[in-house]
Amino acid sequence: MRKSLLTSFHHLTCVNTNCFFAHRALSIGSSAQNFQENAITRNLGQPTAYTHPFLLNKGEVTPGLTKEDYEERRSALIRIINAVSKKQKNDKEEKGNVVILFGEPIKYMSEDIPYPFHQNTNFRYLTGFLEPDSCLILDSRSVEESSTHKSTLLVQERDSHKELWHGARAGTDGAVEHTGIDHAEGMQHLSNILKKYLSENYDIWYDFQRPTNLELHMNHMRSFLTDAFKKKLKIRSINDAIHQQRHIKTNKEIVLMMEAGRITAEAFKQTIPFSSPDINEGTVQALLDCECRVRGAQMLAYPPVVAGGNRANTLHYIFNNQRIKDGELVLVDAGAEYHGYVADITRTWPVNGKFSPAQRTLYEAVLKTQRACISLCKPGNTLDQIYNAMAMLIVQELMANKIIKRKPKGHETYEVARKYCPHHVSHWLGMDVHDTQCVPRSIPLTPGMVVTVEPGIYIREDDIDVAEEYRGIGIRIEDDVAVTSDGPLVLTGACPKDVDEIELLMSNT
Ligand SMILES: [Mn+2]
Known part of the structure; x- marks a missing residue:
């Protein structure tokens, strides 16, 4: 038994700490080789096929799951909620649905000391994006050809000072390239983007009673929801539909x-x-x-x-x-x-x-x-x-x-x-x-x-x-x-x- 534990420790050194060294080696290597950084050949805030070839195959967002898998999950969710809202509506005019879903923030054990980060599972299920303080918007109306919806990820933009302390971020370009999402924006634009949905043409799917990310909720959602309530727009919980799907x-x-x-x-x-x-x-x-x-x-x-x-x-x-x-x-x-x-x-x-x-x-x-x-x-x-x-x-x-x-x-x-x-x-x-x-x-x-x-x-x-x-x-x-x-x-x-x-x-x- 002792031997097996030692073998295990050996394994630990070889595989797990490798992630760390691979990160370092690649970031040095890639900046030397490609002066102009390409999104996918640099470190992101999560393993990629480039930084962790021992974990992910090309095209995978997280190990075992491809961009297409995640895209299919988003499409399926849109199909579910379109069906629900159609069933509950008498009016003839076809309305759109907008889903707003936050990722987790970093949580702190004490001043400056974070707990290990764990992404919100609903958010992870639909995006595979593993950086904190992110947001997904699914819009069933603004549709490109051959698609049922448009997906936008809002992410923390790149910031050399913060990245020096906390590690690499995907940024908007990295987020699009790695996850295959339609579009990405910096989080600071969220309030502006939401204005578009203060219209009777949309039903809003957002869980405001138990916000996943309290800070982003207070900064961006509170005033949006106040306006939405004033306009008597329909606000529904998205949790049920995602759970039905994940089940x-x-x-x-x-x-x-x-x-x-x-x-x-x-x-x-x-x-x-x-x-x-x-x-x-x-x-x-x-x-x-x-x-x-x-x-x-x-x-x-x-x-x-x-x-x-x-x-x-x-x-x-x-x-x-x-x-x-x-x-x-x-x-x-x-x-x-x-x-x-x-x-x-x-x-x-x-x-x-x-x-x-x-x-x-x-x-x-x-x-x-x-x-x-x-x-x-x-x-x-x-x-x-x-x-x-x-x-x-x-x-x-x-x-x-x-x-x-x-x-x-x-x-x-x-x-x-x-x-x-x-x-x-x-x-x-x-x-x-x-x-x-x-x-x-x-x-x-x-x-x-x-x-x-x-x-x-x-x-x-x-x-x-x-x-x-x-x-x-x-x-x-x-x-x-x-x-x-x-x-x-x-x-x-x-x-x-x-x-x-x-x-x-x-x-x-
Ligand atoms: Mn149990």
Whole structure:
């Protein structure tokens, strides 16, 4: 195991830090060779096929996704909202639609110290543009031939002083060339550009109730919206339509999600054998983070849960700062983000390498339930139906193993299920961990949807209704599943979950 970690570190030096050196070498090289800078042969604020040939092919905006893919997403969104507004309109005159969507700002941990930047997922989905403080405008009216709309990106213009401190920017020319967007402008022109849409010919699609970028919203949108309200223009939320669209993944997206799943599964496989009594939860977190990054992930998709013993019963425990005692289980919920797509895995294992009989009993109960729920991820079923199945199975397992004594009747079954598993069995997965939240769990599954399957049993330390040996144990097993017409495709299957597999993995250290 130690060897594999070292190999991984070697890999880290070779690949990840290379980005940094490649940046430097290329910026020196290109300015020497081409006196006149060409947009695509200089550094932008994100990897390109020129600066990161090991990540992107020519024509790709982000790894695995081309200019055409992003253009198709924008066209499809326009088709969706055109259809919605047509349905809701009686008037004969054909109106236009304008979509206004901001990217995230840089967020600060303290004065001048930024958090790692993470682009807004809706904005990323439609542009692939990864610089902060940007804006997308889609105009369904100002149409060139053979197109359904015109896309404009507003970006931070180039600024040698700021670029010296914070790194290269695409600028307007770089943004057009790299993303294939129709047109780009400096952000300072936004207010002016918006004036055009203060007309009854347009419906405005902008989420003003929860602005993604508060500063740009205040600077540009506030006065625009005041005028729009005065003129009684229609302002609608765009979030729903984008979530509807993001909800069904293309094959290319599934491929990216498979890679996020594979990386995370492999990272768990490397991390599990390292645990031993008294290991700190933070150490497990650090190992997982490292093993994900050396395999090409950009970051962990969320602060992982690393919870020893009874702390596993705190569902969102992320302090991760305790020692895990001999004889305790550790519950780890973590996932890698891989070029905009995420994985979400939970595994629970004994920190000393051997399940106690009580731990084993509970673990097998959860695993049996999880396998049954995965098999239900088929077109036609709903996530709520799978939840119902989980609730029944958990109660059945608790009864069969005599963990609870009295058989609950009727609706009581759900109360008992909720007591021992207070969360849903599944959520949508994609670019966000809790993906496309506008989409309810009551709709039938169709191919292209990706979901998690994550039943758990949590028995509090002070639960006197169950035998003592079961108290203080929390177990969850979670995998990611793509719905296909051939049945469930488990994206995280490389991560061991059988009792024997886990014990064998841990005995090999
Ligand atoms: Mn999850």
